[in-house]
Amino acid sequence: MPYTASQFEGSDSRKGLNPATLLIIVSLWIAIVGNGALWQEMVKLGRLQTAKDIWVAICMGLMIWAALVALAALLAWRRSIKPALIFLLIAAALGMHFMMSYGVVIDDTMMVNVFQTDPRETRDLLNLRLFITLLLVAGIPIVWLVFTPVQPTKWRRQLLRNALILIAGGALFITAIALSFQGFSSLMRNHKHVRYLLNPLNSLYAIGQIATKPLRHGPQPLQAIGQDAKLGASYAAGNKPPLLMIVVGETARAANFSFNGYARQTTPQMAQLSQAEPFIYWKDAWSCGTNTASSLPCMFSHLGKEAFEDSKARYEGLLDVLQRAGLAVLWLDNQSGCKGVCDRVENVNVSQAKVPEHCSTGECHDLVMLHDLDARIAALPADKRAKGIVVVLHQMGSHGPAYFKRVPPEFKKFQPECLTNNLSECTREQITNSYDNTLAYTDQLLASSVKWLKAQEKTSRSAMIYVSDHGESLGEKGIYLHGLPYAIAPDEQKHIPWLNWFSPEFASTQKLDIACLQQNSAKRITHDNLFHSVLGLLDVKTSLHSPKLDVYAPCLKP
Numbered sequence: 284m285p286y287t288a289s290q291f292e293g294s295d296s297r298k299g300l301n302p303a304t305l306l307i308i309v310s311l312w313i314a315i316v317g318n319g320a321l322w323q324e325m326v327k328l329g330r331l332q333t334a335k336d337i338w339v340a341i342c343m344g345l346m347i348w349a350a351l352v353a354l355a356a357l358l359a360w361r362r363s364i365k366p367a368l369i370f371l372l373i374a375a376a377l378g379m380h381f382m383m384s385y386g387v388v389i390d391d392t393m394m395v396n397v398f399q400t401d402p403r404e405t406r407d408l409l410n411l412r413l414f415i416t417l418l419l420v421a422g423i424p425i426v427w428l429v430f431t432p433v434q435p436t437k438w439r440r441q442l443l444r445n446a447l448i449l450i451a452g453g454a455l456f457i458t459a460i461a462l463s464f465q466g467f468s469s470l471m472r473n474h475k476h477v478r479y480l481l482n483p484l485n486s487l488y489a490i491g492q493i494a495t496k497p498l499r500h501g502p503q504p505l506q507a508i509g510q511d512a513k514l515g516a517s518y519a520a521g522n523k524p525p526l527l528m529i530v531v532g533e534t535a536r537a538a539n540f541s542f543n544g545y546a547r548q549t550t551p552q553m554a555q556l557s558q559a560e561p562f563i564y565w566k567d568a569w570s571c572g573t574n575t576a577s578s579l580p581c582m583f584s585h586l587g588k589e590a591f592e593d594s595k596a597r598y599e600g601l602l603d604v605l606q607r608a609g610l611a612v613l614w615l616d617n618q619s620g621c622k623g624v625c626d627r628v629e630n631v632n633v634s635q636a637k638v639p640e641h642c643s644t645g646e647c648h649d650l651v652m653l654h655d656l657d658a659r660i661a662a663l664p665a666d667k668r669a670k671g672i673v674v675v676l677h678q679m680g681s682h683g684p685a686y687f688k689r690v691p692p693e694f695k696k697f698q699p700e701c702l703t704n705n706l707s708e709c710t711r712e713q714i715t716n717s718y719d720n721t722l723a724y725t726d727q728l729l730a731s732s733v734k735w736l737k738a739q740e741k742t743s744r745s746a747m748i749y750v751s752d753h754g755e756s757l758g759e760k761g762i763y764l765h766g767l768p769y770a771i772a773p774d775e776q777k778h779i780p781w782l783n784w785f786s787p788e789f790a791s792t793q794k795l796d797i798a799c800l801q802q803n804s805a806k807r808i809t810h811d812n813l814f815h816s817v818l819g820l821l822d823v824k825t826s827l828h829s830p831k832l833d834v835y836a837p838c839l840k841p
């Protein structure tokens with residue numbers, strides 16, 4: 284007796300599940316279990332109390348499920364479905380861990396950080412809790428997937444089936460939005476960050492944003508800027524060449540600086556030096572981004588935050604202009620790199636240096652950047668050095684969550700510390716202690732830098748600018764670390780320390796009125812000011828320089 288169609292299908296299903304069925308089951312698991320961070324946040328926001336709230340939450344779960352099914356429908360083939368689902372599961376588990384452990388959300392700038400991170404930063408994030416989340420959220424379904432055979436399929440029939448689940452997924456998605464529209468849209472309006480918690484759609488969207496950026500913006504040749512840059516009158520014969528040190532801080536927030544009124548003395552060395560030549564502390568300074576990858580290129584750009592973020596073109600930055608004007612420029616990096624801003628000037632990464640004095644704990648502490656500094660400067664082109672020198676130190680600073688690793692033992696004065704990267708195991712007090720120790724060590728670096736600058740006074744007139752790239756959350760409102768989208772990030776992630784030190788000779792040659800600067804230092808400034816302020820401070824003449832954005836310009840004596 285010949286097989287009928289239904290008998291044939293029946294014998295097929297005993298051999299395993301159809302790829303589409305696997306997709307539907309695993310997506311449902313991700314929508315429910317993999318969205319722990321979303322459900323937790325809804326509870327925290329008090330949005331799971333009424334029947335209407337719960338209905339909105341159920342519809343959001345349906346949206347995530349439907350979107351995953353529709354997105355992955357094209358991959359529901361015998362050989363591709365398992366790798367695709369395993370990828371989604373791991374992405375969901377990783378995203379959930381970071382959102383739940385540190386209160387971060389996942390958007391494209393956070394994803395850029397993930398891609399640009401170095402092995403040291405990754406090591407800092409590994410812990411038992413991550414392992415457990417991976418095991419529960421991704422491990423269980425992955426084991427089930429591995430042991431579940433996939434039905435052999437005929438490609439025409441599978442294509443039809445996949446097209447159907449794609450359409451069904453799309454239809455369910457639209458229906459779920461329609462059925463909860465009022466509640467859902469009010470939730471999104473009032474709590475913008477919730478959209479970045481839809482897991483792993485947030486990661487997929489961010490990856491899509493990054494991957495399509497070159498397509499959306501077209502190929503981006505690097506455009507030269509400040510081609511008219513020249514050194515001004517203060518470089519006349521008879522004046523010593525300027526030596527400017529720019530220290531780019533990492534994750535230092537203004538709130539914990541004693542200069543900012545913090546009750547604890549986190550900057551004792553600078554406080555002492557300040558008695559002779561006062562530091563100028565800008566009390567109201569704000570970052571361009573909330574993470575290194577977005578802040579660093581922005582602060583060295585001539586465009587300012589708004590134009591920089593809108594810009595489709597790629598431009599040179601501050602250091603290119605300084606070098607073009609004739610100055611010797613050196614970038615020293617104790618972190619994962621300069622995100623492109625030092626590409627065309629002399630640059631050295633010292634984070635793997637073999638200097639026992641500073642690198643004996645498995646990573647090099649920031650003072651390593653002053654080691655050999657004289658020799659590194661002596662190696663810069665002599666003709667440029669004779670005109671002036673700009674040295675940038677890019678700190679490891681207060682990079683978390685393993686704050687305790689950033690500081691050598693002898694500088695840890697605030698105790699007890701949080702000695703794990705899993706901040707949820709520590710008290711707020713321990714976390715703050717470890718964080719404050721990183722600032723006290725930064726104080727050590729800045730004070731040592733000023734002493735080094737003073738020692739160069741026979742041949743140079745020297746100055747220092749210290750400015751952090753962004754701030755940090757230390758558990759306020761349950762949020763840790765940084766990187767929240769700017770519009771919703773708390774002030775702790777955006778209010779940054781910016782300070783200056785000028786040698787008397789630098790100030791007099793440059794006609795800087797220090798008392799005036801002290802008075803002006805309460806003015807609101809941002810990273811938008813850095814480019815123009817450095818050009819002004821170094822008397823580099825170019826049509827790009829905007830005196831309005833130069834924070835030092837109002838205090839030049841006539």
Ligand SMILES: [Zn+2]
Pocket residue numbers: 533534574575576752753
């Ligand atoms: Zn940073």
